[in-house]
Amino acid sequence: MAEPADKKRGATPEKPKPAGYFEGETMTRRTVFALAGQAAGGVAVAVVALPVVGFAVAPIFDRPEETWEGVGSPDDFADDTYRQAVITIVDGVGDSGKTTVYIRRGSPTLDEDPNEFIAISTRCAHLGCPVRFVQAAGNFICPCHGGVYDFEGLVIGGPPVRPLDRFQTRVNGDTVEVGPRYSVTNDLEPVRARDPGEFTGGIWEYLYPPRPTTPPPPS
Amino acid sequence: MPKLPSALRKPSKPGERGNGARRDGGGANGVEAEPHPVREKTKEGAIDVVGWVDQRTGASPFLTGLLLRKVPKGTNWFYTLGSATLFAFVVQALTGVFLAFYYVPSATEAYDSISHLTNDVFLGEFVRGLHKWGATMMIILIFLHMGRTFFFGAYKYPRELNWVIGVVLLILTLVMGLTGYLLPFDNRSYWATIVAMNITASGPVVGPYLADFLRAGSEFTATTLPRFYAVHMLLVPGLIIALIGAHLYLVVKLGTTAPPWLRAEAKPKSSREEKVG
Numbered sequence: 001m002a003e004p005a006d007k008k009r010g011a012t013p014e015k016p017k018p019a020g021y022f023e024g025e026t027m028t029r030r031t032v033f034a035l036a037g038q039a040a041g042g043v044a045v046a047v048v049a050l051p052v053v054g055f056a057v058a059p060i061f062d063r064p065e066e067t068w069e070g071v072g073s074p075d076d077f078a079d080d081t082y083r084q085a086v087i088t089i090v091d092g093v094g095d096s097g098k099t100t101v102y103i104r105r106g107s108p109t110l111d112e113d114p115n116e117f118i119a120i121s122t123r124c125a126h127l128g129c130p131v132r133f134v135q136a137a138g139n140f141i142c143p144c145h146g147g148v149y150d151f152e153g154l155v156i157g158g159p160p161v162r163p164l165d166r167f168q169t170r171v172n173g174d175t176v177e178v179g180p181r182y183s184v185t186n187d188l189e190p191v192r193a194r195d196p197g198e199f200t201g202g203i204w205e206y207l208y209p210p211r212p213t214t215p216p217p218p219s
Numbered sequence: 220m221p222k223l224p225s226a227l228r229k230p231s232k233p234g235e236r237g238n239g240a241r242r243d244g245g246g247a248n249g250v251e252a253e254p255h256p257v258r259e260k261t262k263e264g265a266i267d268v269v270g271w272v273d274q275r276t277g278a279s280p281f282l283t284g285l286l287l288r289k290v291p292k293g294t295n296w297f298y299t300l301g302s303a304t305l306f307a308f309v310v311q312a313l314t315g316v317f318l319a320f321y322y323v324p325s326a327t328e329a330y331d332s333i334s335h336l337t338n339d340v341f342l343g344e345f346v347r348g349l350h351k352w353g354a355t356m357m358i359i360l361i362f363l364h365m366g367r368t369f370f371f372g373a374y375k376y377p378r379e380l381n382w383v384i385g386v387v388l389l390i391l392t393l394v395m396g397l398t399g400y401l402l403p404f405d406n407r408s409y410w411a412t413i414v415a416m417n418i419t420a421s422g423p424v425v426g427p428y429l430a431d432f433l434r435a436g437s438e439f440t441a442t443t444l445p446r447f448y449a450v451h452m453l454l455v456p457g458l459i460i461a462l463i464g465a466h467l468y469l470v471v472k473l474g475t476t477a478p479p480w481l482r483a484e485a486k487p488k489s490s491r492e493e494k495v496g
Contacts, residue, residue, distance in 0.1 A: 059435035059442065060428055092441035093326035096409055128417045129410070193437060195430055197421035207423040213437040 061212045070175040071103055077117060077176065079107035082133050087167075087178050099123070101167055101178055102133050102140075110152060119178045120153050121165035128196040131164065140164060152188065162186065162200045165193065168218050182217040190217035284471065291477035297371070298475060300364035305463065307357035311395075314350040315452060322402065324448035326441050329404035354396060361392055373476045381469040384462055391459050398451035404444065412447070413439060 020029040071085035082102035090097035102120040106112030120140070122130045129144035139156070140149035148157035153164035163186065168179035183194040185201030193214040194200060199207075210216075273279045290298075321336035321343070323329060336343040365385065368374050374382035401412040416439070420430035435442035 057432055060431045062436065064436060064440075090438050090440050093439065096326065096439060127414045129414075195420035195427065195437075196417040198427070208427055209424065211427050211431055211437060213431050 059213070063213055063215060066180050066215060068170070068172070068177040068179045070172070070177050071101070071119075072176055073174050074105075074117075074171060074176055077103055077105045079105040079114065081135065082120070084133075085178070089181070100130065103169070103176065103178070115171075117169040117171070117176050119167035119169050121167060121181060123165055123196060125155070125160040125162045125164060125196050126158070153184075154186070154188075161197060162194070163188065166190070180215045182215075190219075192217055288471060288474070290475055291481075293478045293481040294475065295478065297367045297478075300360060300367050301470070304357060304360040304364050307353055307360050308459065308463070310349060310353045311357060312456065314346050314353065315456075317346055318350055319452060322448075324402070324445045326404065326444050329402065329444060333403045354399060357392060358396060361389055365389060370479075371476060372479055378469070378473055378476075381466060381473070384466050384469070388459060388462050388466065391455050391462070394455050395451060395459070398447045398455070401444065401447045402451065409439075412443075 018028050018030065067088075069087045071087065072083070077083055082104045085101050085103055086098050087101055088098050100122045102122065104118050106114050106116040106118060108114055112118070120133075122132070122140075124131050124142040124144065124147050126142065126145055126147050129142050131140045131142045131147065131149065133139075134141050138151050140153060141147070142158065142160070146158040147155070147160040149160070149164050150156045153166070155161075155163060163184050165181050165183050167181050170177050170179065181193045182190050183192065183198075183200050184190055187201070189201065191200050191205065192210045194208060198204070318336065321332060321340060323332040333347075337347050338344070368382065368385065397412075397415055401408045416430045416434055419433065420426045422429065431437060433443075433446065434440065435446055
């Protein structure tokens with residue numbers, strides 16, 4: 001049995017050099033091939049995984065085409081009450097793609113242009129239940145959790161975090177048309193459409209950043 | 220009669236000698252009953268098959284370790300809650316596979332296909348009922364199982380990782396509940412999903428994008444239902460199965476804990492302790 005001390009002193013015969021060894025190499029051939037093999041495997045995984053992930057998240061960046069839908073002639077609408085209309089906001093999902101909109105003419109008493117039309121969305125700003133305009137009270141009332149909005153859609157009670165959303169409007173010939181949705185701040189400043197439950201204005205414009213799926217608000 | 224591979228034989232009880240295979244040393248009273256020829260042949264055949272598979276897989280030590288492992292004193296009915304949850308998952312997986320034979324994940328056809336499979340298909344109501352009520356059962360059982368683990372202190376070292384895996388499984392089970400709720404596509408499931416997406420979207424910074432991802436857009440679109448369906452029947456079940464594997468591996472590897480009301484039995488003091496104490 002060899003003395004263990006001999007080993008420490010390097011008295012054992014030198015190990016044979018691996019194949020392909022040359023003076024001054026920093027990496028053995030085995031290491032190079034192992035790394036190359038792993039790199040090739042990584043590339044193969046990425047080639048499959050990245051497109052698949054992109055495929056799944058693509059709708060985040062996809063803005064659907066704006067649709068405008070006629071809801072009646074300008075003479076149909078008064079400035080002191082709302083008229084209902086049903087518009088289709090999503091195609092191909094049957095009735096669940098439809099929504100009710102409350103439309104009126106701009107009122108001079110509210111500092112609005114009488115030639116513009118106001119289209120209020122019925123989607124409650126709390127959790128998205130459908131609100132209803134109650135003529136007697138002049139308010140929008142949500143059946144789910146008791147959210148109340150005034151005539152202009154500003155919150156006057158309950159849990160909603162911002163005024164009711166609106167839809168862009170335009171007059172095309174003698175038809176009033178309703179277009180894409182936008183949200184408003186508490187001062188009725190238009191901002192990009194938000195989901196219910198999200199605040200608008202101030203710091204919330206940064207905490208709920210604009211999404212590529214929504215069109216920019218009307219200026 | 221060929222012998223079972225030793226690893227497959229029942230381990231002997233403490234105090235009993237040998238490997239349990241010693242019992243074939245002749246009847247206790249020396250009179251061996253005449254073996255029934257057909258029964259003997261059947262037994263032989265079965266043992267031959269088991270032995271053949273075992274010789275080629277070497278699975279028997281693994282299986283004996285899994286099935287005949289020791290459990291601590293005091294193990295009681297509360298310890299079956301995990302298996303009960305697993306059983307509920309298996310029921311969900313099986314009924315889910317067969318519900319997929321009839322279900323159509325399209326916003327315009329989903330409701331009709333559900334009412335067809337419920338009302339027209341033979342036993343459809345039963346299979347759908349199993350899936351529906353089984354989902355509730357699984358949620359209840361998983362929470363009871365979690366409560367058992369918590370109150371018995373079974374999450375402590377060295378089982379913390381299994382607790383973490385269990386929590387992920389709990390969340391995935393709730394995701395199954397959420398995504399499955401939409402699939403019948405009646406008014407209730409539609410509005411429940413709308414509300415769930417709006418709650419998701421109200422999370423700061425990432426919330427709006429996450430909701431857009433789940434809905435495939437800023438509104439509930441024709442792509443939303445197939446998405447939920449794919450998540451419900453492919454993505455999350457795959458994750459759950461993988462994590463259940465890890466969960467069970469750790470249970471078998473680490474063993475289970477004794478209930479907290481059992482105090483550790485006083486061991487006879489070792490000679491060293493005696494000297495010091």
